[in-house]
Amino acid sequence: MICFKQIIELIKSKYSHKEIISLHEPVFMGNEKKYVNEAIDSTYVSSVGSFVNKFEKMICDYTGSEYAIATVNGTNALHISLLLSDVTIDDEVICQSLSFVAGVNAVSYIGAKPIFVDIDNDTLGMSPNSLMDYLKNNAVVKKDGFCYNKISGKRIKACVPMHTFGLPCRIDEIKSICEKFNITLVEDAAESIGSFYKEKHTGTFGKFGIFSFNGNKTITCGGGGIIITNDKDLAKKAKHITSQAKIPHKWEFNHDEVGYNFRMPNINAALASAQMEQLDAFIKNKRKLSEEYFLFFDRIGISKIQEIKNAKSNYWLNTIVFSDVKERDSFLNFSHKNKVLCRPSWKLMHKLDLYKNSLKSDLTNSDWFGDRIVNIPSSIII
Ligand SMILES: *Cc1c(COP(=O)(O)O)cnc(C)c1O
Numbered sequence: 001m002i003c004f005k006q007i008i009e010l011i012k013s014k015y016s017h018k019e020i021i022s023l024h025e026p027v028f029m030g031n032e033k034k035y036v037n038e039a040i041d042s043t044y045v046s047s048v049g050s051f052v053n054k055f056e057k058m059i060c061d062y063t064g065s066e067y068a069i070a071t072v073n074g075t076n077a078l079h080i081s082l083l084l085s086d087v088t089i090d091d092e093v094i095c096q097s098l099s100f101v102a103g104v105n106a107v108s109y110i111g112a113k114p115i116f117v118d119i120d121n122d123t124l125g126m127s128p129n130s131l132m133d134y135l136k137n138n139a140v141v142k143k144d145g146f147c148y149n150k151i152s153g154k155r156i157k158a159c160v161p162m163h164t165f166g167l168p169c170r171i172d173e174i175k176s177i178c179e180k181f182n183i184t185l186v187e188d189a190a191e192s193i194g195s196f197y198k199e200k201h202t203g204t205f206g207k208f209g210i211f212s213f214n215g216n217k218t219i220t221c222g223g224g225g226i227i228i229t230n231d232k233d234l235a236k237k238a239k240h241i242t243s244q245a246k247i248p249h250k251w252e253f254n255h256d257e258v259g260y261n262f263r264m265p266n267i268n269a270a271l272a273s274a275q276m277e278q279l280d281a282f283i284k285n286k287r288k289l290s291e292e293y294f295l296f297f298d299r300i301g302i303s304k305i306q307e308i309k310n311a312k313s314n315y316w317l318n319t320i321v322f323s324d325v326k327e328r329d330s331f332l333n334f335s336h337k338n339k340v341l342c343r344p345s346w347k348l349m350h351k352l353d354l355y356k357n358s359l360k361s362d363l364t365n366s367d368w369f370g371d372r373i374v375n376i377p378s379s380i381i382i
Contacts (some may be wrong), residue, residue: 003300004334009013009338009375010296014289020339024317025379026220030372032280042266046247048242049266051273056226058276062203065209065228067235070264070272074190074212074225078106078160080242080262081208081227084234085158085184087112092149092359094134094159094183098366102212103160103188115149115156115352116360122308124369125169126161128177129306134361135181145248147181151359157243158184163192163202165375166218167307171197171205186210192227193218194283194314203228212353213272214246218286219279221272224264239263277373287378290315293376305373317375325371332374340377344369 003360012207015021039045056068069078087093091113095104097116107114118130141157143149147156161169171187178185189203190212191196196202203209211217213224227238242247264272290313297304303321307313322328330343335342348370349355352365 002333003302004300006300006375007302007331008335008338008340011335012294012338013222014292014381015377015379017021021192021194021340021377022341022379023343023375023377024216026215027282027382028274029382030378032271035274036267039215039267039270045267046265047261047263049269050106051266051269052264054270055273055276058273059211059226059228060277061270062230062279063204063209065201065204066230067228067232067238069227069238069242070269071143071227071262072223072264073223074210074214075102075106076242077225078188078190079102079109079185080107080238080260081186081210082110082158082160083257084237084243085186085207086156087184091157091174093157094131095318095349096164096366097162097351097363098124098345098370099188099349100190100346101352102190103162104355106159108354110229112157113152113154113181114308114349114355114356114358114360115364116355116366118363119164119169119366119369121365121369122305123167123169123311124174124305124373125167125171126159126174127365128170128173129335131174132177138359139181144370145182146348147361155364156181156183156186156305158186160186160188162188162190163195163257165305165319166192166195166314167305168192168195168197168202168311168313170201175205178278186332192314194279196312196318198310201349204230207231207234213268218282218314219272220276221268221270223262223266224272226264231327246301255335282380286315286378287313289378289381293318307349312377315378318379319373319375320368322372322374328372328374342377345373 185206187206187209242262
């Protein structure tokens, strides 16, 4: 109990101007209002307008990706990435169980089935060992060159690792396993804008990567997402399919496949561009907070999850680990009573009624951390 009080006092000292301290709040202190006004004045507020192009270019410049396609949110960026990875109703997609439901839902939108593998205990992201184990024991690359699941007979088409809370996972190892089994790598980098692994931006290792700009993420535009890829044809297809598959023409309406209305509106892109200008400053701020948290928790003997060697995390959310579920729950009770809105892990995907019958590997780490981790307030300090 005494230590709970110390933790709450420390968090309160960081956000002393707040009565209720939420997990992650957006900060608008740059050109947000200016750019949004410009978008309004231009009357181009919808899915055509100069801020969409500007924002896509900023994301390319920042991440080193060749192409970027801005979308309405991160979930549909994942949905489109899976569709363009040729995932169909007959296929399976490998996901991590400790994750936000969006990625798995994107698999379900297509009618495909998820397979859950475990996380590493230091990154909280997909474990290359668990992935390799699952594939070695359950999958086979047949003469046609494709990867088949021996249990279901279905093809395993894609793998969607996630950089949990901004911490880069061992994405290079995951990438080489996917290559070995001819599985398309789609990186759910929704939480990791500004996070790098071996000096390469997260989201740029896979065929596709996606980011989210929802209100609780490191930078936000209200709601928004983006797909990044180095493949010119796929980028073109992504832009096409997210714009109702309309064939460009001055006045004619012609569509050559089933499309989606998933393009980011210009008014959101205006906000996103202004936020993007501040990304480096935000990350510096967040990394400083993370370091201060780390020193504090180290001193009081509570473990905090830190970036691994060769990784640079944006520290979107800082994560601490309690010794068991009971201690975690009493801390959550205590912190909420004190208006500090800490959060536990998402309910694990394989424990949701929706996905409880899915194929899965051993999930020891997911189960262990799912019971013990808590995210503490991590907004930018102003
Ligand atoms: C936020 C998030 C998404 C989806 O983002 P939206 O923009 O809210 O649709 C997907 N995956 C993960 C891991 C996320 O945290």
